[in-house]
Amino acid sequence: MHIIIPAETLPVLAECDLCVIGGSCTGVFAAIRAARLGAKVILLEKQNRLGGVATLGLVGMWHSLYDTTGSQQIIAGLTLETLQQLARTGACTDFSAEGGQRGIRLNPEELTLELDAMVAREKNLTLHLHTTFSRAIMQGEGDCQAIVAENKSGRFAIKAKIFLDASGDGVLCKSAQLPMRRPVHPQPPSSCARFSNWSFPPAFDLRECIERYRDRLPDLPCGYYWGMQQPNSTLYMLAGTRVLNCDCDNAEEISKAELTARRQIRALLQMLRQELPEQKIYLETLPAAIGIREGLHIESIGTLQGQDLLSGRPCPEAIANGTYPVDIHNDQDDSITFKRLDGSTSTTRNGTRIASGRWLPEGQSLPCYQIPLSCLIPRGARNILCAGRMLDADREAFGAVRVMVNLNQCGEAAGAAAMQALDSSQPVTSIDVQAVRKLLRAGGAIII
Ligand SMILES: Cc1cc2nc3c(=O)[nH]c(=O)nc-3n(C[C@H](O)[C@H](O)[C@H](O)COP(=O)(O)OP(=O)(O)OC[C@H]3O[C@@H](n4cnc5c(N)ncnc54)[C@H](O)[C@@H]3O)c2cc1C
Known part of the structure; x- marks a missing residue:
C-alpha cells in the first residue's frame, strides 16, 4: 500500500x-x-x-x-x-x-x-x-x-x-x-549503562556470576564486556551488552536492538541485586540511543584496505594518524579479535583467549598508521x-x-x-x- x-x-x-x-x-x-x-x-x-x-x-x-x-x-x-x-x-x-x-x-x-x-x-x-x-x-x-x-x-x-x-x-x-x-558481518551494536556503587567483594567474579545465572536470567548479556570509572563522577560506565545479527540500517531491527540491549542491562541489574544485595548497585543512566558500531559504508574514490593501513608505508595523502588496533567485535557470538601494532593478534571468547599469534615477525612493530x-x-x-x-x-x-x-x-x-x-x-x-x-x-x- x-x-x-x-x-x-x-x-x-x-x-x-x-x-x-x-x-x-x-x-x-x-x-x-x-x-x-x-x-x-x-x-x-x-x-x-x-x-x-x-x-x-x-x-x-x-x-x-x-x-x-x-x-x-x-x-x-x-x-x-x-x-x-x-x-x-x-x-x-x-x-x-x-x-x-x-x-x-x-x-x-x-x-x-x-x-x-x-x-x-x-x-x-x-x-x-x-x-x-x-x-x-x-x-x-x-x-x-x-x-x-x-x-x-x-x-x-x-x-x-x-x-x-x-x-x-x-x-x-x-x-x-x-x-x-x-x-x-557488521560489528554489533551495544548499549552502555552507568551504575553507582559499582564495587564487588574481593572474590567476586562477574563473568562467572553471569554464567551461573544464565539459565535463570536468559537475557543476560553474552560474555564480552569492559567498563571504567568516569572522571569527575562517582558513576561506573559498563559497555557490556551486544546485539547479535543486527542490521543497524533497518528501522525494525534497530528498534528491536534497543529493547534487546535494555533487557540485557535489566537482567544484569536483577542478577546483581540478587547476588550482591548489600552492595546497593544502582542503575543511574541509560544511553539516549544504542551505540552503533557499524552500518552502511560509502563507496569512495579510494577504499581503505587493511593491508595498506598496516603496511607501514608513509601515506602522502594522509589526513589522520592512529594507533588503535584492529578490533573486531563478532556479530555472531561474544568473541573479539585484535590485531595490534606491536605485531600480536588474539581472539577472546567469554573472557578466555582462544587464539593468539603474530602478524608481524617477532621484534617488529608499527609506530602508527595513516588515513588518506x-x-x-x-x-x-x-x-x-x-x-x-x-x-x-x-x-x-x-x-x-x-x-x-x-x-x-x-x-x-x-x-x-x-x-x-x-x-x-x-x-x-x-x-x-x-x-x-x-x-x-x-x-x-x-x-x-
Ligand atoms: C558500545 C560502543 C563502545 C565503543 N567504544 C569506543 C571507545 O572506547 N573509544 C572510541 O574511540 N570509540 C569507541 N567506539 C566507536 C566509536 O564510538 C564510534 O565509531 C564513533 O563514535 C562513531 O562516530 P560517528 O561520528 O561516525 O557517529 P556517531 O557518534 O554515531 O554520531 C552521529 C551523529 O549524527 C546524528 N545524526 C544521525 N542521523 C541524523 C539525522 N538524520 N539528522 C541529524 N543528525 C543525525 C546522531 O544523532 C549523532 O549525534 C564504541 C562504539 C560503541 C557502539
Missing part, C-alpha cells in the same frame, strides 16, 4: 557554504575547522546535544595521541584542544604519552558542555539541535542543491555549496543515491563529503580506524577539504589533498 504526498513548497531556512549533518565530534570538528577557515557553516543534530556516541552513548574513552613508541605525538588539532579544555576541570584523564596509552577517559556530560562552548565561540557557525535531516534535493548526479530537515517549527530546506554527511548512518549519502554497501582523505570522498559526488563510521574501509581497516580520535581527525579534515573545494570551485573528487593537508597543519593538526 502506498500514499501519495502532494508536492509541497518549503521555506529555505538558510543558505551557507557548508552544511554538516550530524553533531558528534566528527561533525562538530568539521564544522569548527571550516568556520575558522572562513566558511559560513550550519550544523544539524537530531538529538538534544552534541557528541554522538561519546555523549549520547556514554562512551567517554578516547585513545592515545602518541605513536606506539610514545616518543612522537601524532594527533593534535581540535582533539587536543578539546582535551586541554576538559583537563582544566579534571573532566578527562592524563593524555600525555604515558597516560594516554591506557586510554583517555572523559566525562560525557562535561564533554557535552565543552562542545556547546566550542560551537558557541564560532561566529560563522550556526547550530540547530533537535533537527533531523530527512532528504537530499539533487540537481544532478552527486550534486546536492539543498537538504530538507525537520524540527518542531516544521519542514524546511537548507541550501549549501558543500554538504558533509557526518551522521554515522550515511543518511545524506543514501538519500543522494550515492553508492553504499552493507558489510556481511580519499576514503571520505564518495564516488560520483560533486559537492558531498562524508566523515565518521560510514567511511569507506574494508573489515580490517575499519576495525582500527573506527574509534573516535581517528574519526575526530577525519571530521576536521573533511571541514578543511570542504573549504578547499569551495576555494577552488572544484568538485570534491578533485580536491587538492596537499592543499587540505596544509590547511590542517596551519590549524594545529599533526600532518606527517
